[in-house]
Amino acid sequence: MEEKEIIRAMAALANSVRLKVFRALVVAGQQGMTPGAMAMALDIPANTLSFHLKELAGAGLVTQERASRNIIYRAAFDHMSAVLGYLTENCCQGSACVVTTVPAACDC
Amino acid sequence: MEEKEIIRAMAALANSVRLKVFRALVVAGQQGMTPGAMAMALDIPANTLSFHLKELAGAGLVTQERASRNIIYRAAFDHMSAVLGYLTENCCQGSACVVTTVPAACDC
DNA sequence: TCCATATTTCTATGATACTGGAATCATGGA
DNA sequence: TCCATGATTCCAGTATCATAGAAATATGGA
Numbered sequence: 001m002e003e004k005e006i007i008r009a010m011a012a013l014a015n016s017v018r019l020k021v022f023r024a025l026v027v028a029g030q031q032g033m034t035p036g037a038m039a040m041a042l043d044i045p046a047n048t049l050s051f052h053l054k055e056l057a058g059a060g061l062v063t064q065e066r067a068s069r070n071i072i073y074r075a076a077f078d079h080m081s082a083v084l085g086y087l088t089e090n091c092c093q094g095s096a097c098v099v100t101t102v103p104a105a106c107d108c
Numbered sequence: 109m110e111e112k113e114i115i116r117a118m119a120a121l122a123n124s125v126r127l128k129v130f131r132a133l134v135v136a137g138q139q140g141m142t143p144g145a146m147a148m149a150l151d152i153p154a155n156t157l158s159f160h161l162k163e164l165a166g167a168g169l170v171t172q173e174r175a176s177r178n179i180i181y182r183a184a185f186d187h188m189s190a191v192l193g194y195l196t197e198n199c200c201q202g203s204a205c206v207v208t209t210v211p212a213a214c215d216c
Numbered sequence: 217t218c219c220a221t222a223t224t225t226c227t228a229t230g231a232t233a234c235t236g237g238a239a240t241c242a243t244g245g246a
Numbered sequence: 247t248c249c250a251t252g253a254t255t256c257c258a259g260t261a262t263c264a265t266a267g268a269a270a271t272a273t274g275g276a
Contacts, residue, residue, distance in 0.1 A: 003127060011122035013195070014115050015234080022195070029200030035253060045236055050254050052234090069243050069252055084192050087121070087130070092137030123264080143223060153266060158224050160264090177222055177273050218276085225270070233262075240255070246248085 001086050005060070009083045012059035017044060018052045025062060025075040032065075032074035109194050113168065117191045120167035125152055126160045133170060133183040140173075140182035 013019050020042050025033060033041075039049050053073060056062045060079045065072045121127050128150050133141060141149075147157050161181060164170045168187040173180045 003124065007122050007124060007127060010118050010127070011233095014118035014122050016111065016115060017234090019111060019115060019118070023197070026196055027198045027201060029203070031201075036251090039253095046253065047237080047255080048235060051236095054254085055233095066243090071253070080195070084195075087188065087192075088134055089131070090135045093135060093139075095137070119263095125264090144221090154223070155225085155267080156265060159266095162224085174273090179223070220275085221273085223270105223272080226268085228267100229265085231262105231264075234260085235258100237258100238256085240253105242253080243251085245250090 001082050006083055006086050008059040009061055012056050012061055015052065017048065018056055021049070021052060022056060022061060022075060025073055030074065032072040034070040034072055036070065109190050114191055114194050116167040117169055120164050120169055123160065125156065126164055129160060130164060130169060130183060133181055138182065140180040142178040142180055144178065
């Protein structure tokens with residue numbers, strides 16, 4: 001995993017709209033959500049939401065799949081997990097840490 | 109943990125200099141590093157580094173302690189852990205996830 | 217007290233990002 | 247084909263952030 005990728009992911013989550021959207025998708029899980037549903041639930045203008053979804057997708061934090069007239073967005077748990085792992089890599093000069101494992105991968 | 113705090117932490121890590129600094133502090137562990145050592149190791153002008161350290165400290169990601177003429181910076185593992193946990197809270201509509209635990213707290 | 221070193225603050229400039237109105241594109245049904 | 251709905255792109259104004267030179271502040275030793 002490269003630094004640029006990590007920065008992209010962090011920057012993506014460093015915004016109120018995107019953080020809310022991402023968390024909503026995390027909660028939604030495998031089922032995902034459409035932009036329409038998100039715009040409704042979070043009270044965000046459609047174009048603004050679209051801008052942020054593009055940002056999240058570019059960062060690899062969400063995936064999209066067309067389903068007829070709708071597009072379903074889902075949180076990309078595996079990518080998220082890889083990003084978080086990067087932050088504590090080689091922790092404490094390689095000594096055994098209390099918690100060394102990487103978190104939050106989800107297969108639901 | 110509030111949204112503002114998370115955003116602050118994410119924004120702090122969404123920068124090349126700060127990400128490098130934070131990772132260096134993660135590797136350094138309990139021992140920490142001084143700005144001088146970081147400036148040297150990462151080849152960053154002292155004032156620029158100071159600006160970014162302030163940002164990281166404001167985000168709660170690093171702590172500082174004066175030791176004579178130097179100031180020792182350390183990664184704030186507990187805060188980091190809390191931030192990461194927020195991202196996957198209430199994951200997948202509360203169903204049991206493959207990995208539900210929160211990561212990367214370190215007691216070294 | 218005076219000096220050297222470590223670190224931070226001040227400041228200006230340039231770059232990048234957020235927002236939402238209007239227009240556009242895509243899909244499926246009548 | 248035509249229309250309605252879902253979603254994205256275009257655009258412009260505004261705000262926020264990154265960088266580094268120069269100056270200022272702390273600390274400890276001579």
